[in-house]
Amino acid sequence: MPDGYDRRTIIEHRSSKNRLDPFVPYHFLHEQEPGLTGSVETVNTIFLTSKECTYTCLMCDLWKNTLDEPLPENAILQQIDYALKRLPAADAIKLYNNGNFFDTKAIAPADYPAIAGRLKSYKRIIVENHPHLCNHSCIEFSKLLNGKLEIAMGLETIHPASLPKLNKQITPEDFKRASAFLQQHNMDTRAFVLLNPPYIVNPRESVDWTLKTIQFAFNCGVVRCTVIPVRPGNGIMELLWKNKVYTPPSLDMLEEVFDKALLMQRGQVFADTWDISFLSECSYCFEKRKKRLENMNLSQQIINNIPCTCRNKYE
Ligand code: SF4
Numbered sequence: 001m002p003d004g005y006d007r008r009t010i011i012e013h014r015s016s017k018n019r020l021d022p023f024v025p026y027h028f029l030h031e032q033e034p035g036l037t038g039s040v041e042t043v044n045t046i047f048l049t050s051k052e053c054t055y056t057c058l059m060c061d062l063w064k065n066t067l068d069e070p071l072p073e074n075a076i077l078q079q080i081d082y083a084l085k086r087l088p089a090a091d092a093i094k095l096y097n098n099g100n101f102f103d104t105k106a107i108a109p110a111d112y113p114a115i116a117g118r119l120k121s122y123k124r125i126i127v128e129n130h131p132h133l134c135n136h137s138c139i140e141f142s143k144l145l146n147g148k149l150e151i152a153m154g155l156e157t158i159h160p161a162s163l164p165k166l167n168k169q170i171t172p173e174d175f176k177r178a179s180a181f182l183q184q185h186n187m188d189t190r191a192f193v194l195l196n197p198p199y200i201v202n203p204r205e206s207v208d209w210t211l212k213t214i215q216f217a218f219n220c221g222v223v224r225c226t227v228i229p230v231r232p233g234n235g236i237m238e239l240l241w242k243n244k245v246y247t248p249p250s251l252d253m254l255e256e257v258f259d260k261a262l263l264m265q266r267g268q269v270f271a272d273t274w275d276i277s278f279l280s281e282c283s284y285c286f287e288k289r290k291k292r293l294e295n296m297n298l299s300q301q302i303i304n305n306i307p308c309t310c311r312n313k314y315e
């Protein structure tokens with residue numbers, strides 16, 4: 001990879017993976033999300049236990065909940081059944097496999113009809129996929145569904161020095177092409193955008209590039225952007241932090257990006273609030289501020305900022 005860390009070095013810095021059962025999803029939950037028409041939709045999310053993604057991105061920690069080998073036959077279907085038996089009815093469903101749904105080593109194309117059969121009651125189906133894997137398989141799967149397929153792709157950043165070093169192996173143009181292809185075939189697209197990816201160390205610049213990346217994603221026609229604060233914890237990120245080419249973002253930064261991205265009024269924006277305690281040093285206001293972000297995710301409206309007297313502003 002250009003002037004960065006290769007796959008071998010990234011893997012060498014890892015700790016061990018979590019032990020997972022190939023017949024049980026490693027997590028599932030029922031939540032709410034705003035629909036595109038303004039109403040609130042219920043969403044079931046199943047985190048499938050799947051084979052590890054082949055891309056090995058620098059900032060990725062999703063490998064922790066993956067398997068090294070392809071799954072036994074029928075395992076994905078059994079996982080979906082396991083979760084659906086325990087989840088209530090919902091408007092939409094996310095099938096996230098910590099990788100790419102259309103990676104044939106993770107989800108066998110032969111399983112698409114049986115998977116689609118289990119999703120008949122859902123009006124929106126969301127899966128994750130890499131821009132390079134947006135091909136005819138997406139169309140085939142989409143045609144099997146009753147509901148509309150939405151494909152979530154990591155755009156990560158359009159920063160010209162950061163993106164090539166993430167090992168994602170895409171350019172912004174690749175993302176644009178993949179989005180156009182999916183939209184032409186009647187699928188919606190969603191972008192994952194990073195806050196503080198490696199190699200953007202100035203906090204002000206980092207906020208600006210996250211906003212530019214969100215603008216770019218909306219220009220590509222995505223209907224939703226999810227902002228993900230980049231966390232340490234995958235091994236190589238600790239080394240990057242030590243080498244001063246990465247710093248964890250702050251809650252202030254996430255709040256600023258979220259407010260400004262909503263003000264763009266180009267589409268829906270979500271702040272990823274999963275495990276974000278690393279963003280704040282203040283235990284007094286953290287939970288309230290996290291709740292504010294969650295409420296904004298649902299309402300898509302800016303809510304009054306929660307003042308923190310101990311806040312170390314990053315400017
Ligand atoms: S493509 Fe996605 S799942 Fe795969 S390594 Fe990159 S960030 Fe992780």
Ligand SMILES: [Zn+2]
Pocket residue numbers: 282283284285286307308309310311
């Ligand atoms: Zn505080």
